[in-house]
Amino acid sequence: MSPTTGGRPPDDAAPGRREPIRRPWPWVGLGVIVLAGVPWYLPPGTVGPVVLGLPLWALVAVASSVAVAAHLSWMLSQLWSVVEDDEESTGEAAGPDTPLDDIEGEGYRWSP
């Protein structure tokens, strides 16, 4: 990526490398789930029908929280793998020799 193309993460990652920031839609989904749990869409003072022992809007808020946890858990397991494969295959944590050229190599050099 050219250093002047703005805030998008670089798309020259090493093959197999996964970072949550590279996938916009899961973040959009997270925002939607969080917003759905906040009753901004209801007139103030609404109690509404009681479902499963809770006012419906409160039940939606609780369901939203559970969905947030499930969604984040999924993002952690599916969208994040930078050096996991290397560490698991070598049995050692990342260290001074870990190649990171796509993260901090050329990209940090400014164009003259």
Next chain:
Amino acid sequence: MESLTFSGAPGIIVLCAYAAVMLGIGFWAGRRRTDKKHTLKSYYLAGGNLGVLVLFFTLYATQYSGNTVIGYAPQAYREGFPWWQSVTFFMVITAGYMLFAPRLYVLAKKRSFVTPTDWIRHRFGSPAVTLLATLLMLWALANYLLEQLVAMGHAIAGLTGGTVPYQVAVALFVCVMLLYSWTGGMRAVALTDVMQGIALLVGVALLLAGAFYLTGESPAGTTRYLIENDPEAVSSPPLEVSVNWISMIVMVGLSICLYPHAIQRIYAAQSERALKRSLRFLVWMPLVTAGAVFCVGMVGIRLFPGLSDGDSEQLVGMIANEVGAINTAFYVAMILLFGGVVAAIVSTADSAFLSLSSIISKDVYGRYVNPRADEHRQVRLGKTVGIGVVFVLLLLAWNPPTTLVNIFVLKMELLVQLAPAFILGMYWRRLTGTAVFWGMAVGVVIAGGMTWLQIEDVYGVHGGIVGLLVNVAVCVAGSLSARPRALRQDRSEPEHPRQLHEE
């Protein structure tokens, strides 16, 4: 917190037992280390070798302090169902980690980072940005530590029914905390966090069980009671409260993960897999911690209706008293709860103390005062000065300067101003140190100024978020308007691999 009138000697025994276990773990952790002299990494990051279980508990115990129980239940009592936001905002902290931790973990391992400032220095190569970030982190940590010291005194005095006076209680437990932190560093802190985290979890579960036992009805029955007698607690809030709810989620999500001790737990992870797995456990914990405390607050409305704001602060103590009076089993359970609360406070305080010491060791002493000092000397100096800072904070905790109270509440509002340096800086190559410096400074002035002037929010949006929006705007505008030039990279000096020459 209201004193537990049934307490006294049993409370002292429980506290002594907790203290003995903490000290035992600390000494054991200190003896297990293989190096004869502490290095920065071995002392402050447990050698970068924390596995899933310990990492999870240390993240958990550090994130949830005693205030999560003592302060959040009354908050739920006063605000009603909108305080469910506390569950979501604790979850979203994990999202905050995901914005920068995947890269920061690898960079930290590769470049041997010890403090969060190491990243700032590495990325921007700017002494001004580094110094400002260091000051912000020290401020937030000292502030956080002060809050824990005050809470610790109240909790212990409450648990022992005043048998142990507030000042003595704080001094004793601070000594315990300092002893095991001194001996074992991060390894001791993380291992005691396992015990402290379990104590908090068990304590909250027992409190909730006791509270529902007292009402003698199901959760649905409590909701019915609230709808009939306190409909405001269960009705949807005004739009401004909803905006405030969203603003709180954003602010907590972006700031708690930037606490220096939180970042150092990323560095301390044994592997990427260990870090991911511990975060996957952590993301569910708000349901059984903040969620349970929220339920206690709602049951409190049923048990003690009509408390004033001031009186409601005593809610947990009042419920614990009632629960403890049910029978011997609940009596013991409530003693354990308060022990758990104290343990939770200590576990948060020790992490903040250790992180504060590390910044003093490496970023202040090792960089500005005595750059030629070896790592062992830096560690020793950081620990010693850290203890001095704790005792100054103790004096402040005992004699809080009333005129500065508003400024002392500033933590997240200031810390969130570091977000562009960590998140934008991690991915946007054009972000410049100058823009980050001015963005951070303007954000701090706005957030601090609003707090100083007692302006809590703007249409529900917190001062910290208002400051952050301006901060980001300054970062983007400043970076785009700077004319980039080539920079030299000297890979033989990893501390200064890239000096950005900006115009």
